[in-house]
Amino acid sequence: MIKDFEYYLPKATEQALTLFSKNSAYKAGGIDLLDLLKENIVSYDSIINLSGIDSLDFIDTEIDLKIGAGVSIQKIADSQPIQKYCPALSESASEIATPHIRNIATLGGNLCQKPRCWYFRSKDFDCSRKGGKVCFAIDGENKYHSIYGNQDGCAFVNPSGMATVLTALNARLQILTKKEIKTINLRDFYYLPAEKLTCEHKLNDGEILLSVTVEKENLLRKNYYCKIKEKQSSDWPIAEICIIGGINSLGNFENVSIVLGSAAPIPWRMIKEEKKLEGLQATTKYIGNVVESSFSDANPLRDNAYKVKLFRTLLYRGLCSIAGLESER
Amino acid sequence: MNKKEKVSVGLPDNLREIIIEIPEDEPKPWDGKSELNYIGKRVKRIDGIDKTTGKAKYTFDVKIPGMLYAKFLRSDFPAGTISEIDLSKAQKLKGVYSVLPAQDDLPLIIRYAGQEIAAVAAETAEIAETALQQITFKHTTSDFVLSVEDAIRENAPLVYQTTVKEKTTEGDLDSSESSVVQEGNIRGPKIFPEDENAEKFDDYLRNCEVIHTAEYRTQVQTHSAMETHGVVVEWGSDDKVKVWASTQGTFSVRNDIADYFKLKYNDVRVITEFMGGGFGAKFGAGLYGIMAAKLSRATGKPVRLMLDRKGEHLSVGNRPDSLQKLSIGTTKEGKIKALKLISLGTGGVGTGAGTSGPIKNIYDYEKIYVEESDVFINAGPAAAFRAPGHPQGAFALEQAIDEMAHKLGIDPLEFRRINTTGNYIRQTQYVLGAEKFGWDKRNQVPGSIKGPIKRGFGVANSVWYYIYNKGFVATVTINRRGEVQVINGVQDIGGGIGTVLAMIVAEELGLEPDQITVKIGDTDNGFGPASGGSQTTAGITPAVRNAAYKAKIRMIELAASILGKTTDKVTMEGSRFSDGDDISKSLSFQQVAAKIPGDEIRVTAERRSDNLGREEIKTTIDGVQFADVTVDTGTGVVKVNRIVAVHDCGRPMDRLTLESQINGGIIQGISYALYENRILDRNTGIMVNPNLEMYKIAGARDVPQIETIIMDFNQAMNSTGAMGIGEPATIPTSAAIANAVFNAIGVRLRSLPITPDKILAALEEQSK
Amino acid sequence: MKKDKPDPNSVKGISRRNFLKGFGITTVGAAVFESGQATKNLKAAGLLNVSDSIPIEGAKMILYVNSKEYSVHIKPKETLAEVLREKLELTGTKTGCERGSCGACTVLIDDNPVNSCMFLAVDAVGKQITTIEGVASDENLHILQNEFIENDALQCGFCTPGMIMSSLAIIKKNPAPDDEYIRKNLSGNLCRCGTYPKVFQAVIKAAKG
Incomplete structure (x- = not known):
């Protein structure tokens, strides 16, 4: 049952900003918000609908790739420039949830949605992320939980498919505050539980995510994206990877960025592996070596050790794909 | 008075004639040589327009003036005792009409998280929900058990302190078992054969030349019908009760309510115009039906109580899980000598976890020994679920059979063939299925395909039974305008029984199905079968045909009198009646109907026993399915590419809707094999996936290519010769998939659902 | 750009x-x-x-x-x-x-x-x-509704309205949808009776007109 709220329909972001008061929430597509409201996880006195603000709904490819936070996931999937310059992003978008949800859900909502952990989403569990004392997942049913960043009282996985890809693309976020438009690197946007336990990201109350920018030099590089789901129709991933990178004229890896989704409470960068790959000859043998030595720092829970094996496969396949090699795994 | 008829029985290309004896007032059964216009053809549903335009009204859609909305308060702890409940605050809320405890007297023992504590009826659903939050209670919690393993441990917390009687519903198989004992949380074992000595049997098994033993596990599956359980009850001031119910047994709902409230059966009317799926969980009134009736009686207003999705998962049924230890002993040549099954399973706080159907009824064997027990845990009760016990049993048996074949070095299909030689239907099914599927192209050495993506083929048998009850009463009317209707209380749960009834009457009267008005789904329409045990069609169709036949005889008599002839001189061609001596003299159906004395012809006929005094009727419904899967050994993801299903079900009625039922059984089987799983939090006993997001059901992208072969098998055991298909088609699918997975990767997955984590673990185990 | x-x-x-x-x-x-x-x-x-x-x-x-x-x-x-x-x-x-x-x-x-x-x-x-x-206009069924009935793309019928609405969106957007497109765009509709294969058939036929 949803608690009653007032509803505002501003036409401009500045109006929205002013309308925000103590117990308000912004709503874009509203998929995540309605879910939380229906489960009585949250309640608000007023909800400010951002979906009537035209200035949030654009895809601009003039210089860099700039996507308004209000753009629907389906529009990202269908955008031809994105398909061309950033196939991982359109692929990821096209595999999110269901067509129905993609039509409504927005980029901003996808990036900022609350955890999908089943303990968090159920009123029956007063979990640490909701301000309770324990994380039920760590000693509970944790098959779908994190293998990294899970030692600080919360084990959810970042649910944003867009974030996995955009983190690999080193995207920047433009955020409207009462004072300014600030820019945050997506790689710095999310909090690990160790940093903040009940808040997932740096978009403060009342601030509005305006847009996401991917710089030109990060487009047109080689893309690999793969999402593994138990069920192919509408399911959350059990593992997700995005690799953006290149092979230089010597046949060596160059500037590779690797991000795992469904692995940690934040899009999980494989910085060590990125470094190992820099300048490494792109052969299956060397790729195999990198993959073999990876994930030693993972901390799988009782029921999710399989994710390590799964991610190894994805990493291997992804690097082979970037290198133009046939994967043997 | 009986008459003798010569009928052709058997498979279409192997018919033989027999003489049968049938009652005088019944038509000659349709047999292998009958040439029919609609029966056995593809006829579209008569309610297709209602269902595709949104006009179809389900219980979920029923809205009557003054109707109140009711909701349940459920426990959020799995075990304990409620000693006091305070309903007063909830009662005082504006818009609340009645608040009632789920059990009249306290204490209320809570045995699972999700159990009903109280119910509220209010003006709106919102007020009802607000009121629930105002209910307070005093309770203690106690220790609980959530798995079979934990429940059978010594000193495990007891789910019940008392002996539990098995609750039976139409969907269950025979469960008349006086000798079953209950000790601790274990109810059983039930031993088969009853007089078998376990030690002697084990000696016999040990002496077999080749022995295979392994343990198999299946998970709990919830029914998850798209329309949740629920009713609208209107308790009249005259104590006549009208119930709209989403049920697969209108009469069982009526009986439950009448029995509980000590009302006359005649004063309770149950209506199920359309219903959104049941799969075995929707027999009887349920606590929700009883509570809605109490609330309606208390308030004098109609009350709607539809469960929400969470309540649906938690409290109104599931397929029990199983832990089956299965042994097979054979000769070196591969003849099965001994079969043994030790089966434990939990239906939560309910019963019905037996799995022995397949092992008892598919293969030839010398000796068998079965011990099966229900184990109680603190979880929602099981209910009959599409072929109760059989998908679980088949998953274990059909994998064990495959493993044995592998051990013996015999082709798995050949191994099945040589151990079912007495069943000529099966023998035919193997040949048809193998050819259509391309069984000979299968990977001969399991796991031998190079590369990470491996494809494999598997096969599995199913068995179900020809079940029918007697006494169903069908009415056929023809009025003076020539309008025809068929009337019976049976509900259509999606199988399309209404269409079949129209087809039968049309066939008999030479009309078209859409000329027949079908009135079903109402207990005022005459006793009809509950849709359980795949018996709807077998149960009601003979009565309908017999009634239509009687109506036809009356029309012939009428035509004879108009034509001034004796009835034996009147011939019927289509729906026209002709003078046999001069066929230019003929009357249309309408012309004859116009002369009906009074208003209408109204005849009824009853479902009697199948015709007696003849050789044994085959009572198993057999089937075999072939699965083609691809396994990504790097990710553990299994994709089902193709299923070929061969099933017999007596004489097919409507091939179009029959095919749909088979598709549905297979798709539910795939969903069971790969995705579905009720997950209870091990620390709190609360289900963590009581939704349709994390309780994973196969969707459009998970469905393979499905090809069905429906065998016509005529036994002419009654006027229609129909048997059921609803259940058989879901039985072998998970086993066929598991066998195909083995064929692909060379590793056995003996536990459902076959998810990527299990595949990856199994592959790792193998590589060690 | x-x-x-x-x-x-x-x-x-x-x-x-x-x-x-x-x-x-x-x-x-x-x-x-x-x-x-x-x-x-x-x-x-x-x-x-x-x-x-x-x-x-x-x-x-x-x-x-x-x-x-x-x-x-x-x-x-x-x-x-x-x-x-x-x-x-x-x-x-x-x-x-x-x-x-x-x-x-x-x-x-x-x-x-x-x-x-x-x-x-x-x-x-x-x-x-x-x-x-x-979806139907006046008394005439939409071709999609006809094809649902002809192909028996429904059983209990509870998911059918939603299934038809998603199918309608498919044929409005794509006059010649292939199997993959149809499946992907129906992946937000669950049918517990398992009627999907016939829904695919109905959509393909309706798209052809």
Whole structure:
């Protein structure tokens, strides 16, 4: 049952900003918000609908790739420039949830949605992320939980498919505050539980995510994206990877960025592996070596050790794909 | 008075004639040589327009003036005792009409998280929900058990302190078992054969030349019908009760309510115009039906109580899980000598976890020994679920059979063939299925395909039974305008029984199905079968045909009198009646109907026993399915590419809707094999996936290519010769998939659902 | 490279903003909250028109459903599914999960399939809503409905309205959908009876005309 709220329909972001008061929430597509409201996880006195603000709904490819936070996931999937310059992003978008949800859900909502952990989403569990004392997942049913960043009282996985890809693309976020438009690197946007336990990201109350920018030099590089789901129709991933990178004229890896989704409470960068790959000859043998030595720092829970094996496969396949090699795994 | 008829029985290309004896007032059964216009053809549903335009009204859609909305308060702890409940605050809320405890007297023992504590009826659903939050209670919690393993441990917390009687519903198989004992949380074992000595049997098994033993596990599956359980009850001031119910047994709902409230059966009317799926969980009134009736009686207003999705998962049924230890002993040549099954399973706080159907009824064997027990845990009760016990049993048996074949070095299909030689239907099914599927192209050495993506083929048998009850009463009317209707209380749960009834009457009267008005789904329409045990069609169709036949005889008599002839001189061609001596003299159906004395012809006929005094009727419904899967050994993801299903079900009625039922059984089987799983939090006993997001059901992208072969098998055991298909088609699918997975990767997955984590673990185990 | 910026809010040439003012949220509720916090907030935001907010108790609005105008009182928290079913008596739209997982509540909003259980009714103001009741024209079934019946693409029928709405969106967008496209675009609709293969057939045939 949803608690009653007032509803505002501003036409401009500045109006929205002013309308925000103590117990308000912004709503874009509203998929995540309605879910939380229906489960009585949250309640608000007023909800400010951002979906009537035209200035949030654009895809601009003039210089860099700039996507308004209000753009629907389906529009990202269908955008031809994105398909061309950033196939991982359109692929990821096209595999999110269901067509129905993609039509409504927005980029901003996808990036900022609350955890999908089943303990968090159920009123029956007063979990640490909701301000309770324990994380039920760590000693509970944790098959779908994190293998990294899970030692600080919360084990959810970042649910944003867009974030996995955009983190690999080193995207920047433009955020409207009462004072300014600030820019945050997506790689710095999310909090690990160790940093903040009940808040997932740096978009403060009342601030509005305006847009996401991917710089030109990060487009047109080689893309690999793969999402593994138990069920192919509408399911959350059990593992997700995005690799953006290149092979230089010597046949060596160059500037590779690797991000795992469904692995940690934040899009999980494989910085060590990125470094190992820099300048490494792109052969299956060397790729195999990198993959073999990876994930030693993972901390799988009782029921999710399989994710390590799964991610190894994805990493291997992804690097082979970037290198133009046939994967043997 | 009986008459003798010569009928052709058997498979279409192997018919033989027999003489049968049938009652005088019944038509000659349709047999292998009958040439029919609609029966056995593809006829579209008569309610297709209602269902595709949104006009179809389900219980979920029923809205009557003054109707109140009711909701349940459920426990959020799995075990304990409620000693006091305070309903007063909830009662005082504006818009609340009645608040009632789920059990009249306290204490209320809570045995699972999700159990009903109280119910509220209010003006709106919102007020009802607000009121629930105002209910307070005093309770203690106690220790609980959530798995079979934990429940059978010594000193495990007891789910019940008392002996539990098995609750039976139409969907269950025979469960008349006086000798079953209950000790601790274990109810059983039930031993088969009853007089078998376990030690002697084990000696016999040990002496077999080749022995295979392994343990198999299946998970709990919830029914998850798209329309949740629920009713609208209107308790009249005259104590006549009208119930709209989403049920697969209108009469069982009526009986439950009448029995509980000590009302006359005649004063309770149950209506199920359309219903959104049941799969075995929707027999009887349920606590929700009883509570809605109490609330309606208390308030004098109609009350709607539809469960929400969470309540649906938690409290109104599931397929029990199983832990089956299965042994097979054979000769070196591969003849099965001994079969043994030790089966434990939990239906939560309910019963019905037996799995022995397949092992008892598919293969030839010398000796068998079965011990099966229900184990109680603190979880929602099981209910009959599409072929109760059989998908679980088949998953274990059909994998064990495959493993044995592998051990013996015999082709798995050949191994099945040589151990079912007495069943000529099966023998035919193997040949048809193998050819259509391309069984000979299968990977001969399991796991031998190079590369990470491996494809494999598997096969599995199913068995179900020809079940029918007697006494169903069908009415056929023809009025003076020539309008025809068929009337019976049976509900259509999606199988399309209404269409079949129209087809039968049309066939008999030479009309078209859409000329027949079908009135079903109402207990005022005459006793009809509950849709359980795949018996709807077998149960009601003979009565309908017999009634239509009687109506036809009356029309012939009428035509004879108009034509001034004796009835034996009147011939019927289509729906026209002709003078046999001069066929230019003929009357249309309408012309004859116009002369009906009074208003209408109204005849009824009853479902009697199948015709007696003849050789044994085959009572198993057999089937075999072939699965083609691809396994990504790097990710553990299994994709089902193709299923070929061969099933017999007596004489097919409507091939179009029959095919749909088979598709549905297979798709539910795939969903069971790969995705579905009720997950209870091990620390709190609360289900963590009581939704349709994390309780994973196969969707459009998970469905393979499905090809069905429906065998016509005529036994002419009654006027229609129909048997059921609803259940058989879901039985072998998970086993066929598991066998195909083995064929692909060379590793056995003996536990459902076959998810990527299990595949990856199994592959790792193998590589060690 | 150029700007790709269509107007997502246009409804047959009328911009949503105008539509909202013209037909949408009426000022019926104005008196109720003229002096309330809502208005204060609005004024602070530089919004003069009370039609830019809806009070807790809701307001009368126009919904445009199946080419008909419905004047209906809507509270902000009410979902489109609720309003369609409870207030407009359009019960063809079902709800199966209330969380956007099953698709039984699928309706089209400006030709796009959405879960009406996860869509606020107030957000549908000014948009064209099509429900299962609006698929057939007069007494003629839509070709898709015919093909659903001909191919037996339904069993219990509870998911059927949602399934048809998603299918309708498919054939409106893609005149020659292939198997993969159909499956992907039906992946938000669950059918527990397992009728999918025949739904695929029906959609392919309906697309062919």
